[in-house]
Amino acid sequence: xxxxxxxxxxxxxxxxxxxxxxxxxxxxxxxxxxxxxxxxxxxxxxxxxxxxxxxxxxxxxxxxxxxxxxxxxxxxxxxxxxxxxxxxxxxxxxxxxxxxxxxxxxxxxxxxxxxxxxxxxxxxxxxxxxxxxxxxxxxxxxxxxxxxxxxxxxxxxxxxxxxxxxxxxxxxxxxxxxxxxxxxxxxxxxxxxxxxxxxxxxxxxxxxxxxxxxxxxxxxxxxxxxxxxxxxxxxxxxxxxxxxxxxxxxxxxxxxxxxxxxxxxxxxxxxxxxxxxxxxxxxxxxxxxxxxxxxxxxxxxxxxxxxxxxxxx
Amino acid sequence: xxxxxxxxxxxxxxxxxxxxxxxxxxxxxxxxxxxxxxxxxxxxxxxxxxxxxxxxxxxxxxxxxxxxxxxxxxxxxxxxxxxxxxxxxxxxxxxxxxxxxxxxxxxxxxxxxxxxxxxxxxxxxxxxxxxxxxxxxxxxxxxxxxxxxxxxxxxxxxxxxxxxxxxxxxxxxxxxxxxxxxxxxxxxxxxxxxxxxxxxxxxxxxxxxxxxxxxxxxxxxxxxxxxxxxxxxxxxxxxxxxxxxxxxxxxxxxxxxxxxxxxxxxxxxxxxxxxxxxxxxxxxxxxxxxxxxxxxxxxxxxxxxxxxxxxxxxxxxxxxxxxxxxxxxxxxxxxxxxxxxxxxxxxxxxxxxxxxxxxxxxxxxxxxxxxxxxxxxxxxxxxxxxxxxxxxxxxxxxxxxxxxxxxxxxxxxxxxxxxxxxxxxxxxxxxxxxxxxxxxxxxxxxxxxxxxxxxxxxxxxxxxxxxxxxxxxxxxxxxxxxxxxxxxxxxxxxxxxxxxxxxxxxxxx
Numbered sequence: 001x002x003x004x005x006x007x008x009x010x011x012x013x014x015x016x017x018x019x020x021x022x023x024x025x026x027x028x029x030x031x032x033x034x035x036x037x038x039x040x041x042x043x044x045x046x047x048x049x050x051x052x053x054x055x056x057x058x059x060x061x062x063x064x065x066x067x068x069x070x071x072x073x074x075x076x077x078x079x080x081x082x083x084x085x086x087x088x089x090x091x092x093x094x095x096x097x098x099x100x101x102x103x104x105x106x107x108x109x110x111x112x113x114x115x116x117x118x119x120x121x122x123x124x125x126x127x128x129x130x131x132x133x134x135x136x137x138x139x140x141x142x143x144x145x146x147x148x149x150x151x152x153x154x155x156x157x158x159x160x161x162x163x164x165x166x167x168x169x170x171x172x173x174x175x176x177x178x179x180x181x182x183x184x185x186x187x188x189x190x191x192x193x194x195x196x197x198x199x200x201x202x203x204x205x206x207x208x209x210x211x212x213x214x215x216x217x218x219x220x221x222x223x224x225x226x227x228x229x230x231x232x233x234x235x236x237x238x239x240x241x242x243x244x245x246x247x248x249x250x251x252x253x254x255x256x257x258x259x260x261x262x263x264x265x266x267x268x269x270x271x272x273x274x275x276x277x278x279x280x281x282x283x284x285x286x287x288x289x290x291x292x293x294x295x296x297x298x299x300x301x302x303x304x305x306x307x308x309x310x311x312x313x
Numbered sequence: 314x315x316x317x318x319x320x321x322x323x324x325x326x327x328x329x330x331x332x333x334x335x336x337x338x339x340x341x342x343x344x345x346x347x348x349x350x351x352x353x354x355x356x357x358x359x360x361x362x363x364x365x366x367x368x369x370x371x372x373x374x375x376x377x378x379x380x381x382x383x384x385x386x387x388x389x390x391x392x393x394x395x396x397x398x399x400x401x402x403x404x405x406x407x408x409x410x411x412x413x414x415x416x417x418x419x420x421x422x423x424x425x426x427x428x429x430x431x432x433x434x435x436x437x438x439x440x441x442x443x444x445x446x447x448x449x450x451x452x453x454x455x456x457x458x459x460x461x462x463x464x465x466x467x468x469x470x471x472x473x474x475x476x477x478x479x480x481x482x483x484x485x486x487x488x489x490x491x492x493x494x495x496x497x498x499x500x501x502x503x504x505x506x507x508x509x510x511x512x513x514x515x516x517x518x519x520x521x522x523x524x525x526x527x528x529x530x531x532x533x534x535x536x537x538x539x540x541x542x543x544x545x546x547x548x549x550x551x552x553x554x555x556x557x558x559x560x561x562x563x564x565x566x567x568x569x570x571x572x573x574x575x576x577x578x579x580x581x582x583x584x585x586x587x588x589x590x591x592x593x594x595x596x597x598x599x600x601x602x603x604x605x606x607x608x609x610x611x612x613x614x615x616x617x618x619x620x621x622x623x624x625x626x627x628x629x630x631x632x633x634x635x636x637x638x639x640x641x642x643x644x645x646x647x648x649x650x651x652x653x654x655x656x657x658x659x660x661x662x663x664x665x666x667x668x669x670x671x672x673x674x675x676x677x678x679x680x681x682x683x684x685x686x687x688x689x690x691x692x693x694x695x696x697x698x699x700x701x702x703x704x705x706x707x708x709x710x711x712x713x714x715x716x717x718x719x720x721x722x723x724x725x726x727x728x729x730x731x732x733x734x735x736x737x738x739x740x741x742x743x744x745x746x747x748x749x750x751x752x753x754x755x756x757x758x759x760x761x762x763x764x765x766x767x768x769x770x771x772x773x774x775x776x777x778x779x780x781x782x783x784x785x786x787x788x789x790x791x792x793x794x795x796x797x798x799x800x801x802x803x804x805x806x807x808x809x810x811x812x813x814x815x816x817x818x819x820x821x822x
Binding site: 030031032033034036037038039040041042043044045046047050051054079080082083084085089090093094148151155156159162163164165258259260261263267268270271276 | 356357358359360361366439440441442443444447494495511512513514515538540541542544545548549551552554704705706707709710713722724725736743744
């Protein structure tokens with residue numbers, strides 16, 4: 001297990017190195033005149049040249065890259081070109097917000113998917129058809145359309161929730177609820193649609209297995225059969241879908257944060273990319289790369305915990 | 314099969330959630346009357362005064378810094394940290410008398426030496442307005458209250474520049490700290506609350522308890538929220554989350570008005586063609602005034618305004634704004650839409666079959682339709698336009714190189730004629746890449762630079778007329794942008810600036 005973990009982490013480091021190198025080169029290839037981008041059309045050419053010099057853009061690309069890499073290895077990702085805030089501060093401040101949304105969506109999706117999937121598998125009939133219809137709609141309607149709908153009706157219509165912004169839980173619990181609920185719902189609907197179907201089919205599969213009949217014939221209570229045996233078997237595939245979706249949710253949060261004006265990673269990812277804020281984009285590439293690598297590793301380890309057949313010897 | 318109903322846990326949780334929402338909703342959605350929430354469209358690039366930008370970033374600056382002078386909403390120069398000022402006869406030495414008793418938030422007193430250091434730092438800095446101090450030869454503190462600025466040549470816009478970022482005053486000690494760009498140390502009406510601020514998204518300012526000009530401090534707290542899309546700012550307006558805001562999209566104005574907001578229309582730019590190559594060095598035909606006039610007659614300006622700006626704005630053929638002494642209302646309609654006459658002019662100029670014109674485009678910013686409309690209108694009189702599309706700032710590099718004889722763009726209109734001249738018209742102006750000039754233009758510019766205010770105004774008007782008649786540009790319209798305010802807030806807009814000056818945003822009494 002330890003060898004496996006270390007090997008996976010090593011692969012992760014190599015992967016991250018390749019990604020950041022490619023990202024750095026591609027970003028600079030498309031960056032254009034950075035000083036002019038920052039200062040706009042009114043600045044004189046002399047001021048633009050001074051800005052480029054201050055940013056170290058007059059040195060060769062490879063020298064800039066190795067300088068950036070050297071600093072990055074010490075945790076110094078430089079300052080944003082457009083706000084002058086240290087990149088690490090910008091990312092850590094906003095990561096908390098994005099992870100709140102993503103974890104919120106994962107928890108809500110896990111609970112709702114389990115409930116809907118099991119309910120649908122066990123009850124069948126109209127309940128099953130209703131859940132399937134919901135799944136098709138959840139898949140078909142993009143998250144940002146759901147987000148716009150939620151803002152229109154549940155924020156601007158009923159005033160139950162805030163249409164834009166984010167209130168930290170430490171500032172106000174009700175404020176936090178009023179700012180995170182709609183984004184979490186918007187992020188969750190597509191995920192619930194997928195995972196609930198996964199749970200449903202896994203539970204139906206499990207119910208048809210001989211070992212379920214054997215358990216029942218030995219007089220094991222139905223509740224125990226469901227929670228201890230069927231759900232544990234059905235949980236593996238559902239967990240895979242859910243965990244893989246975690247990474248997808250980081251992408252989904254980009255759009256959702258934009259719609260709700262939430263100061264998370266997604267909001268600065270959109271802004272930094274459109275502005276060509278290379279230090280910030282590179283910081284985001286590293287942060288998201290690390291998250292993806294760690295999440296994938298944790299999923300592999302969790303799979304082993306849930307399903308002994310998948311354990312790494 | 315199981316037919317159990319799910320336990321009431323979920324229902325209980327839902328009720329608890331609903332309860333917290335209802336309680337939250339009872340708390341109300343708007344802040345107290347002493348809090349101003351301002352929706353802005355760009356984050357602060359930096360808080361280090363010598364590098365700060367203006368225009369959309371002016372509220373950040375005005376919250377924390379005082380400037381040497383202030384501008385009235387119409388642009389008249391008024392005292393602020395400088396209480397009096399005078400020029401010598403040659404208009405090359407400016408003497409300012411400074412206020413006493415003003416201190417920065419780090420305790421450093423404001424005086425002439427500090428002011429001189431700020432001006433020198435701004436001149437050497439990387440603000441997008443740094444070029445405004447290009448004519449400053451020196452700034453010297455004669456005494457703690459007397460500052461003498463020597464200019465290389467007269468600069469009629471210099472006093473205006475001292476009302477903006479170039480005149481902002483910060484404690485020089487702050488520039489040596491590692492937090493120089495994120496923690497401002499000014500003497501202004503508010504102090505940045507760095508703990509409550511999320512850089513790039515939401516900036517929180519609290520009233521400076523030691524501010525010297527209390528009557529101009531209208532709120533105990535100001536929040537500036539950055540909105541980067543038309544939908545989000547509209548949601549914030551309709552949801553009562555802002556008191557005042559800049560908007561992106563004029564088509565949302567009816568919804569904004571329905572939400573009880575007052576719309577203040579602004580015209581800060583002109584959209585149209587800059588016919589840079591007036592000597593015909595790159596594109597021979599553009600050197601002929603008849604060709605440039607024909608281009609001006611090729612455009613149905615009213616239709617372009619409707620198609621490109623949803624009808625929000627005013628058609629024009631001049632680059633001077635209505636707030637400028639150089640503005641002449643009759644010039645707005647100087648060129649009528651007349652393709653037949655345009656063709657005659659082209660023929661008279663020796664181009665009966667038209668010619669080919671290369672121009673840059675940036676469809677990501679202005680949309681492919683804009684360029685297609687221009688192409689179609691010019692094709693109508695026989696001019697074939699070839700575009701090369703650019704991404705981001707590369708278009709500026711190409712325009713200013715200069716790589717193209719003409720371009721479509723939206724450019725700023727400065728209310729002070731000399732400011733506009735330094736941007737568009739003088740031989741070395743940033744947006745005069747072919748360095749176009751002649752004795753007539755140079756004569757008007759000299760009068761604008763050295764004459765009395767009435768002579769300068771007359772020269773600006775005459776220059777404007779000359780530029781329109783000789784078709785240096787082919788402006789289409791002045792697009793509208795809007796600043797909006799709720800029913801609790803009174804606003805006086807600022808000539809030439811996207812955001813009203815902060816002290817002109819007040820709670821309604």
